[in-house]
Amino acid sequence: MAAVETTYRDALRQALIDAMQEDPSIFIIGEEVGRYGGAYGVTKGLLEMFGEARVIDTPISEAGLIGAAVGAAMTGSRPVAELMYVDFAGLVMDQMANQAAKSRYMFGGQTGVSMVLRTQGGTGRSAAAQHSQSLEAWFAHVPGLRVVMPATVNDAYHLLRMALKRPDPVIFIEHKGLYVRKGRMDAAKPDGEWGKAVVRRAGTDVTIIAYSKMVHESLAAAEALAEKGVEAEVIDLRTLNPLDDEAMFASVAKTGRAMIVSEAVMTGGFAAELSARISERCFDYLEEPVVRVAGEDIPIPVSPDLERAAVPDARLVAETGLWLVKRIAPSWAA
Amino acid sequence: MSSGGNRLLLDLYRTMRRIRTFEERVNELFVRGQSAGSMLHMSIGEESVAGVCKAMEPGDSFTTHHRGHGIFIARGADTKRMMAEIAGKEDGYCSGKGGSMHIADMRLGHLGANAIVGGGIPHVVGAGLSYRNRKLSHVSVAFFGDGAAQQGILYEAMNMAALWKLPVVFCCINNQYGMGTRIDRATANTNLHERALAFGLNGVTIDGRDVEEVHEAAERMINGARNGKPGFIALNCYRFFGHARLDKSPYRDPVEETEGRRKDAVANARAKLATASSAELDELDETVTREMNAAVDHAVAAAAPARDSMFRDVYAPREPQPRPLRQHLSGILGGH
Numbered sequence: 001m002a003a004v005e006t007t008y009r010d011a012l013r014q015a016l017i018d019a020m021q022e023d024p025s026i027f028i029i030g031e032e033v034g035r036y037g038g039a040y041g042v043t044k045g046l047l048e049m050f051g052e053a054r055v056i057d058t059p060i061s062e063a064g065l066i067g068a069a070v071g072a073a074m075t076g077s078r079p080v081a082e083l084m085y086v087d088f089a090g091l092v093m094d095q096m097a098n099q100a101a102k103s104r105y106m107f108g109g110q111t112g113v114s115m116v117l118r119t120q121g122g123t124g125r126s127a128a129a130q131h132s133q134s135l136e137a138w139f140a141h142v143p144g145l146r147v148v149m150p151a152t153v154n155d156a157y158h159l160l161r162m163a164l165k166r167p168d169p170v171i172f173i174e175h176k177g178l179y180v181r182k183g184r185m186d187a188a189k190p191d192g193e194w195g196k197a198v199v200r201r202a203g204t205d206v207t208i209i210a211y212s213k214m215v216h217e218s219l220a221a222a223e224a225l226a227e228k229g230v231e232a233e234v235i236d237l238r239t240l241n242p243l244d245d246e247a248m249f250a251s252v253a254k255t256g257r258a259m260i261v262s263e264a265v266m267t268g269g270f271a272a273e274l275s276a277r278i279s280e281r282c283f284d285y286l287e288e289p290v291v292r293v294a295g296e297d298i299p300i301p302v303s304p305d306l307e308r309a310a311v312p313d314a315r316l317v318a319e320t321g322l323w324l325v326k327r328i329a330p331s332w333a334a
Numbered sequence: 335m336s337s338g339g340n341r342l343l344l345d346l347y348r349t350m351r352r353i354r355t356f357e358e359r360v361n362e363l364f365v366r367g368q369s370a371g372s373m374l375h376m377s378i379g380e381e382s383v384a385g386v387c388k389a390m391e392p393g394d395s396f397t398t399h400h401r402g403h404g405i406f407i408a409r410g411a412d413t414k415r416m417m418a419e420i421a422g423k424e425d426g427y428c429s430g431k432g433g434s435m436h437i438a439d440m441r442l443g444h445l446g447a448n449a450i451v452g453g454g455i456p457h458v459v460g461a462g463l464s465y466r467n468r469k470l471s472h473v474s475v476a477f478f479g480d481g482a483a484q485q486g487i488l489y490e491a492m493n494m495a496a497l498w499k500l501p502v503v504f505c506c507i508n509n510q511y512g513m514g515t516r517i518d519r520a521t522a523n524t525n526l527h528e529r530a531l532a533f534g535l536n537g538v539t540i541d542g543r544d545v546e547e548v549h550e551a552a553e554r555m556i557n558g559a560r561n562g563k564p565g566f567i568a569l570n571c572y573r574f575f576g577h578a579r580l581d582k583s584p585y586r587d588p589v590e591e592t593e594g595r596r597k598d599a600v601a602n603a604r605a606k607l608a609t610a611s612s613a614e615l616d617e618l619d620e621t622v623t624r625e626m627n628a629a630v631d632h633a634v635a636a637a638a639p640a641r642d643s644m645f646r647d648v649y650a651p652r653e654p655q656p657r658p659l660r661q662h663l664s665g666i667l668g669g670h
Binding site: 025056063065067068069071072073076077095098103105106107108109110144146166167242280283 | 395397426427428429430431432436438439440445446448450453454455456457458459460461462463464465466467468474486487490491493494497498646647648649650651653654656665666
């Protein structure tokens with residue numbers, strides 16, 4: 001199949017269609033996934049294609065529906081459970097962290113929980129404090145769960161296809177600000193293997209590590225930096241678990257500088273984990289401290305101006321990069 | 335019985351006797367410090383759950399709670415491997431990783447014991463969906479206690495099961511206590527099956543003293559579920575001992591405890607059967623005692639799991655595995 005121009009949303013839908021046609025054990029379960037077509041339209045048309053047994057609209061019972069997915073996965077099905085917003089994680093955390101994640105281990109390897117939890121997070125739609133968070137660290141803190149955060153259209157397709165072949169539970173976190181993003185999708189050619197980071201832009205002066213929407217902010221920042229004579233290498237992690245830390249180490253060993261860009265609040269975030277690993281393993285190569293450019297330690301405000309200011313953007317990343325590499329003070333410190 | 339007695343009752347009695355004796359031996363194992371962990375919840379007083387298990391078919395699945403030894407035995411568990419698991423040994427059901435509260439056996443349909451109160455309840459809804467989609471005629475039964483009856487997830491699960499007409503049964507073993515809280519201190523309406531009726535399930539409350547009655551009612555609920563109407567069973571009984579081994583239940587009235595222990599399904603069944611042949615029953619009891627003694631001996635003698643097995647089964651084989659701490663430290667400090 002030739003590469004096509006499409007959107008992140010349509011690539012996700014195509015991944016679901018292709019996977020469901022290939023594997024009859026896959027079904028979708030969630031709130032408004034059928035008749036409504038999904039809160040963000042990802043599952044639109046799937047009810048008509050696959051019928052009510054495979055596209056199951058549920059009552060508003062997040063813990064119950066995710067729990068049902070866990071039980072289905074232990075009895076020969078491969079459910080895709082949709083959690084409408086990652087912010088609702090608090091309602092389902094027992095089923096994900098204590099049930100899905102631990103069943104294989106507690107039961108001595110007798111069963112896996114081959115399910116995908118599709119959800120979405122992030123800012124950009126002025127959805128306020130309970131519908132805009134980046135909670136990947138909650139899931140990444142639980143052994144047994146895989147955590148995936150696609151940035152590109154092609155990854156939206158391929159990482160979801162790969163997730164639907166994994167034997168262990170996968171938390172697949174989309175970004176609400178990326179659904180309408182356009183890009184190239186080649187069903188025959190993934191950007192990289194499962195569990196491997198991809199260098200989205202090569203550079204020699206500083207390594208920028210990002211995932212999900214922050215990859216695009218980082219790439220835009222890298223272009224701005226290039227105009228100032230700084231060549232940034234941008235690494236897209238794609239999966240937080242498995243984590244390709246060797247790709248980070250190799251890049252930082254080359255550049256001697258590392259910036260981690262994450263939309264999540266800084267304290268206790270996944271950026272801290274990345275920073276720790278780089279500091280531990282690249283100590284001898286580092287010319288500067290590892291820097292985190294992360295979300296402010298505040299709830300996400302509804303006002304669009306405040307919302308934009310609460311998370312990093314390309315300008316902030318570029319200014320920080322210039323400070324780190326060239327010692328040029330940024331606008332807010334001048 | 336040979337004298338034309340009640341074969342079903344004899345069978346149920348044997349199962350209940352096995353549960354009772356197993357739990358007594360587990361208790362001794364704990365007292366001698368030979369069980370793994372500090373958590374141990376005996377199901378003595380709840381043996382008539384054997385009647386529910388007997389009404390299930392091969393291929394049916396189930397989830398249990400932290401007090402689930404008896405249910406698993408009644409569904410065909412190998413008591414040696416069970417005892418070994420409770421002792422945290424290599425050849426236990428879960429290779430010594432789960433223990434008493436997380437025992438499971440996929441081959442017998444045991445989808446897992448759960449130590450989160452109510453945690454395993456929604457799994458049977460998913461099993462029901464699997465059976466429906468795969469055109470299998472199995473039923474999935476969630477076993478839990480009266481404590482879990484106050485958890486919201488039960489109502490999410492019952493609502494979905496009824497809405498989708500799934501082959502699912504909810505079995506609440508009402509031993510009157512959620513840890514130290516008696517049910518009338520936990521809810522205003524203790525007629526638990528009425529809640530199921532409100533959601534559109536079949537529902538029944540049974541006196542657990544009579545295992546034959548339990549079996550009969552369970553058959554009705556399970557057959558209904560197999561034909562598209564999920565059911566709810568409230569099995570009333572009394573927890574003979576404390577919440578866990580070290581709990582002497584000072585919060586209970588001794589008179590209430592004496593009364594409660596009279597509701598003994600095992601003794602009741604034996605009394606019914608003894609009129610036929612008490613010598614045969616004595617022999618049966620002896621056989622059970624030998625089985626459970628052997629289970630204990632096996633568990634005590636069995637090997638502990640190898641240390642490096644701790645990293646196994648976090649993820650599937652051939653998938654990226656956790657990195658052991660010492661390897662991580664060597665990666666940082668080894669080159670210096």
